Amino acid sequence: MKKKLLAIAVVTGLVGCNSSSTSNDAQDRETFNLRILHINDHHSKLDATEVELNLGGVATEVEIGGFPRLVSKFNELQNDNTLRLHAGDAITGTMYYSLFREELPDALMMNQVCFDAFALGNHEFDDGNEQLAHFIDTLQNGEDACGTEVLAANIEVPSTNPIYGLYAPYKVFDVSGEKVGVIGIDIAAKTQASSSPSEDTTFLDEVETSQRYIDELQEQGVDKIVLLTHYTYTNDVAMAKQLTGVDVIVGGDSHTLLADNALHTDIGFGSASGEYPTVVYNADGDDVCIVQAWDNSLVLGELNVSFDAQGNVTQCAGTPHLLLGDTFVNTAEDSDGIHSEEQLDTIKQYIAEKKELSSVIEDEGTAQKLATFAALVDEKMEEIIGDSEGLLCNERTPGSNHSSGALCVEGSAERDFMNAHGSIMGNVVAEAFVDMSIRSDIAIQNSGGVRATIEEGDVSVGHAFNVLPFTNFLVNLDMTGQEIINTLEDAIDSVIVNNSSGSFPTAANLRFDVDMNAEKGKRVTNVEARRKNTDGSFADWHAIELADSYVVVTNDYIAAGKDGYDSFVPAFEDADRREDTGLLYTDSLINYIKKLESNGEKLQTPDVSEMAVQNFTALN
Numbered sequence: 001m002k003k004k005l006l007a008i009a010v011v012t013g014l015v016g017c018n019s020s021s022t023s024n025d026a027q028d029r030e031t032f033n034l035r036i037l038h039i040n041d042h043h044s045k046l047d048a049t050e051v052e053l054n055l056g057g058v059a060t061e062v063e064i065g066g067f068p069r070l071v072s073k074f075n076e077l078q079n080d081n082t083l084r085l086h087a088g089d090a091i092t093g094t095m096y097y098s099l100f101r102e103e104l105p106d107a108l109m110m111n112q113v114c115f116d117a118f119a120l121g122n123h124e125f126d127d128g129n130e131q132l133a134h135f136i137d138t139l140q141n142g143e144d145a146c147g148t149e150v151l152a153a154n155i156e157v158p159s160t161n162p163i164y165g166l167y168a169p170y171k172v173f174d175v176s177g178e179k180v181g182v183i184g185i186d187i188a189a190k191t192q193a194s195s196s197p198s199e200d201t202t203f204l205d206e207v208e209t210s211q212r213y214i215d216e217l218q219e220q221g222v223d224k225i226v227l228l229t230h231y232t233y234t235n236d237v238a239m240a241k242q243l244t245g246v247d248v249i250v251g252g253d254s255h256t257l258l259a260d261n262a263l264h265t266d267i268g269f270g271s272a273s274g275e276y277p278t279v280v281y282n283a284d285g286d287d288v289c290i291v292q293a294w295d296n297s298l299v300l301g302e303l304n305v306s307f308d309a310q311g312n313v314t315q316c317a318g319t320p321h322l323l324l325g326d327t328f329v330n331t332a333e334d335s336d337g338i339h340s341e342e343q344l345d346t347i348k349q350y351i352a353e354k355k356e357l358s359s360v361i362e363d364e365g366t367a368q369k370l371a372t373f374a375a376l377v378d379e380k381m382e383e384i385i386g387d388s389e390g391l392l393c394n395e396r397t398p399g400s401n402h403s404s405g406a407l408c409v410e411g412s413a414e415r416d417f418m419n420a421h422g423s424i425m426g427n428v429v430a431e432a433f434v435d436m437s438i439r440s441d442i443a444i445q446n447s448g449g450v451r452a453t454i455e456e457g458d459v460s461v462g463h464a465f466n467v468l469p470f471t472n473f474l475v476n477l478d479m480t481g482q483e484i485i486n487t488l489e490d491a492i493d494s495v496i497v498n499n500s501s502g503s504f505p506t507a508a509n510l511r512f513d514v515d516m517n518a519e520k521g522k523r524v525t526n527v528e529a530r531r532k533n534t535d536g537s538f539a540d541w542h543a544i545e546l547a548d549s550y551v552v553v554t555n556d557y558i559a560a561g562k563d564g565y566d567s568f569v570p571a572f573e574d575a576d577r578r579e580d581t582g583l584l585y586t587d588s589l590i591n592y593i594k595k596l597e598s599n600g601e602k603l604q605t606p607d608v609s610e611m612a613v614q615n616f617t618a619l620n
Contacts, residue, residue, distance in 0.1 A: 031314070032178050034224065036303040037077055038085040039070065040252030041295035043093030043123070043451075044469070046109050046370055049298065051407075052331055053267045055357075056350030058343045059332065063325035064269075065298040067109040068362030068370060073300045073323055074113050075363070081176050084113060087252030087292070088121025088186065088230030091135060093451055095377045095465045098586075101131065104138045105373045111144040112366040117171055119184035120152040121230035121252060125195035126470065133162035140166075151184025151228060154209035156202040170213050172222055178307075181217040185210055185229040187253050189498045194448070194563040206231055207239050214245040223311025226250060232499050233258070233273060233292050240280050240288040247313050248289045248305060254499075255295040255403045259320045263356055268409055270294070271401050276320045277303055289316035295403050298322065319355050326359045381462025386593035389604040392454040393418055394425040394467075396447045396501035398514075398616045407453050414605075421611040425467060426450045426506030428603060430612070432592035433474060433553045434508045434532070437581050440476050440553035441531045442509045444487065446563045448502015449555065459593055459603060468586040472555040476579040477571040479552050481529065481544040486567035488512065488524045494564025496619065503564045507612035509538060516619035526614070555585050 048066035052059065074084060090106050091097050097106060110118070118139070124132050136150050153169035170183040188203035197203075206229075214225055225247050229236055232254035240249055257264070261272035278290040293301035303318035328347055329337045339347070351357045393408035395401075395418040401410075405423075408414040418424060429450050430443040437443075452466040479487075487505075492514065494503035509530040515523055529544040532551075558565040559572040571577040593603060608614075 030309050032176075032224075032307045033081055034175060034178075034180060034305045034307065035077070035079055035082045036085060036226070036248065036250060036291075036301075036305070037074055037082060038087060038250045038291065038301045038303070039293050039297065039299070040087035040230070041089040041121070041255050042106075042297040043089055043295065044091055044097035044106055045094055045296040046096050046105060047374060048325065049296065051269055053269055055267060055328075056346040058339070058346050059330075060339065060343075060347060061329040061331050062327065065296065065323050066362070067112060067297055068367040069323040069325070069360040070297055070300055071112045071363035071366045072360050073321060073358065077300070077302055083117070083173060083175065083180065083182070083226075084115045085182070085226075085228055085250050086110065086115045086118040087228055087250055088119045089123045089252060090118070090121070092123045092126050093296075093469050095381060095462065095469065096373060098465060098469050098471065099377060099380070100373060101127070102134075103373070104135055104142070105370065107135060107138040107142055108144065108369060109366065110139060110148065111142070111146055112363065112369065114146040115148045116173060117149045117151050117182050117184070117228055119228040119230050119252070120150065120155065120167065120186050122187055122191035122195045125191055125197040125201075128196050129157070129198040129201060130162045133166060136163065136166045149182075151182065152186050153183050153213050154185055154188060154204040154206055156204065157198075158200055161198060161200055170217065172217070172220070178224060179222045180224045180226060181222040182226045182228050183210060183213045183217070185227055185231055187231045187235070190253075190500045193494060193498060194500055194502065196557075196562070206235070207242050210239065210246070211243055214243065218245055224307055232256075233290070235499060236290050236292075237278065237280055240282055240290060242283055243288075244283045246282055246288055247307075248303070248316070249291070250301075250303070251290065251292045254292070256292045257294040257299070257320070257403070258292055259356060263354060265410075270403075270406055271410060276301070277316055277318055279316065287313050287316070289313065291318065293320055321358050322356055323358055323360045324351065326361060377462070381460055381465065383461045384458045385461060385464070385590060386459040386597040387602045388454050388456050388459050389602040390414075390456050392425045392428055392603060392605065393423070394450055394453045395423040397495055397504040398422045398613060399618050400501050402501065404451055405453055407455065417605070420613075420616060421608060422504065422613040422616070423447050423450060423506050424605050425453060427508065427606050427611055429468065429589060430506050430508035431606070431610075432589045433585070435592055435595070436583055436588040437474050437476055437553040439532075439551050439579070441550045442484065442507065442529060442552045444484075444505055444507050444510065444552055444554045444558075446491065446502055446558050446565070447504045447506050448500070448563065449557070450506070454603065461590060464590045464593065465586055468589055470557070470586070472557045472585045474553055474581045474583040474585050474588060475556050475559050475572065476581060477552045477554065477559060477568065478549050478577040479571050480549055481527075481546040483567055483571065484510070484529070484544065484550060484552060485524055485527055485546075487565055488527075489520055490564050490566045492516070492523050493520045498564060500563065505612065508610075511541070511609075511612055511614050513615040514613055515617040517617060553581070556580075
């Protein structure tokens, strides 16, 4: 057991805290200053995101993030005592993965950063262990490979499994003569329920496994220990309190922004869930520094930790760097996109005063490599297929403020609507499935499978792929009303028990009330349904008939019981109750948008009466 000297240090005393110009070379013999640079959950978002911000009172549009900027910032912040870490969910989420599963530009971009360690996340298993083996091999042996260690302590496979021998439970790094142990942890239940690992893949308890390997490292004389987790922020905080010997947790999975919330409110982008870093006591009463860096390659986390000669944490502090471009577009009407010199000076002065904001020039070599893939993606993505009448915001569980709906800010009509009724985009997707699958009465879709917001204006193929980037097919299932209710209950239970917000259901021709505080079996009430007539129109809403049959269209992923949708399985496995439509679900959304366009119609926010969630009571 280590005894920390300070419960939480005065952060201004840390050499180099919140400073990109820090050098640890001149530290005294009694102190070791470790810098950790980290990201998580980039989900194949390799290029920048265009966002409208308020910078010093000036409304402007600017690019944020992307790997060319990440590489520049990593290199700027690097010193002799640095570890570069990625906390999982690198792949799936955009067309960079959907279109290039063989070439894997994600691995190429990660090798430009040259991470010391990468923890497996749940989405690494989305296409099975064989595809994951290909990804790991490309990362470790492909173009510009640089020796990134792949870590997963709580995942075990037999020697016949494709990923056997391609990852390790932990790695001990020599950082300026000091031993730093890094242990990888994946979220077990969610990966099993929400992804597609092979049946011979075993997932061990996260807390027990962490303590096992912490103890093993300490027996080897390693007294500086980092958990690199894909386990959610709240789980990391809870786990830290149960462990002994852990110093730092670098996390992922929950897409959590840890930052100064006042700043993000001021600029109108993002909502912070806690402080960066978050400091809690472990089971020995010692400090644990916990960090996470949002998602989608928007933020680079910089954590600085000081240890004394006995390996005790004495101080930790840092900065979540939001990576801005250096070109600003005036969004005011009649401005031609051009800011005045005074406005530009105000913007630049504001950025200079905020340590969390950085104007970053893209790394040229990285940008050139990405451009090759971007040109191929753009060729397909640019095809305009329809129009959206408004901002179709995305959400997972109502009120969870998931980053995929970040364009719908707190206080906006769209955000208030979602807090009460769930994902707007999710319901639009469900409406598309009901329309395209012809025979179905009802559609049910897991909210986590819907990945993006569609903005007002032209809608392209690329927008549809960003919303539904996976390669699932639609299936029709003959189900009773009771089975449908059971499915909703299963999904919501997965949100609560597995902390899997993406399990929350969206639907079309199905509406209900949800009380997250009730016990399972009583959370979903006042369920109403609507059947499809032979001419494609819909009959009237009615209280769902428990013993009668409905045709439910869903994706084959959750139909097989993934993401907690256990009650789908009997119908999915019964050939007499299952119809494989052969429809790719992304293509179904594309064709639905095209159909609306041909009929002179636009995508639009559903009326409240059409939303799946009619009334929502959040978990206390």
